[in-house]
Amino acid sequence: MKSLADRIEEYLRYLIERSESKTLQMQRTELAETFGCVPSQITYVLSTRFTIEEGFITESRRGGKGYIRIRQIDSSPDRINRGYNQREALAIIENLWREGFLDEGEAELLKCLLNRHVLGLTDHERHLLRGRMLRAVYDLLGDNKG
């Protein structure tokens, strides 16, 4: 049995998927009425299920003719990065390890995952992928410090 939040999510995803522009705009109160729940339940669903991490951005406006809007984004901001070949990537990991940002287990793990045979793909795609992976590692390291 699905929770109410799950069912609302499913419904919204369906509507977005179905729309040409991958965008959905509606009134919070109306949607709440459709599901027979309080409006803040809708806010809850948006904030737990339609996050940037899930690939959505939400906007809203209060007052008369207010609305909530959900947009599905294709998050590829660093598509333009040139990426890294295996040697470059391993060197970066080595440095992060030597400088104490990664412990030995983490460094080993990364070196094994950045391997060309593990990643597969075409040369170009693989390089870009390494760029995204390293970016994610930097972000993670940044999080832990900040």
Place this chain on the structure above:
Amino acid sequence: MKSLADRIEEYLRYLIERSESKTLQMQRTELAETFGCVPSQITYVLSTRFTIEEGFITESRRGGKGYIRIRQIDSSPDRINRGYNQREALAIIENLWREGFLDEGEAELLKCLLNRHVLGLTDHERHLLRGRMLRAVYDLLGDNKG
């Protein structure tokens, strides 16, 4: 004479075997009631009998309409070649962490790298890539033990 834990295991295995998707989802409390035991007994069975070494991954959610889910994974080359979606991959990492094969830093690293936005690519390619990455992780863990 079979222990209660054995009987619960047997019952769950039967249900999983019988299901098309080799997956079972139910409420911990309900199952406990079926067997007339405390809910933590169910947790005990899952953590001792439905481990990654036994070929299962478990997931759960607390709160309203919470559940426990058991999935039988087939870690044959074939299966790994079919790939994993983000949810499956994260559950595998969680299990490896809970069972002590990965420390917290390694698990965090992996969870962040297995993210769909980091990996990019098409759905299919991304699933396959996760399969190769997880295989590499298994190989690495195997090396360390052997």
Place this chain on the structure above:
DNA sequence: TTTCTTTTGACTATTTTTAACCTATCGTTA
């Protein structure tokens, strides 16, 4: 007896649901 596994239950953590109160925007009227 000693040690390992199972069983229990009290306490904790997480997720969802609800409700009361807060704030922004629009349209109208003084």
Place this chain on the structure above:
DNA sequence: TAACGATAGGTTAAAAATAGTCAAAAGAAA
């Protein structure tokens, strides 16, 4: 244009509904 009321959405805290953890007690095996 300033002020006000109506109409939205936002925030937050508490209640409800689950599952997890941990360690002590009980039982089984060695």
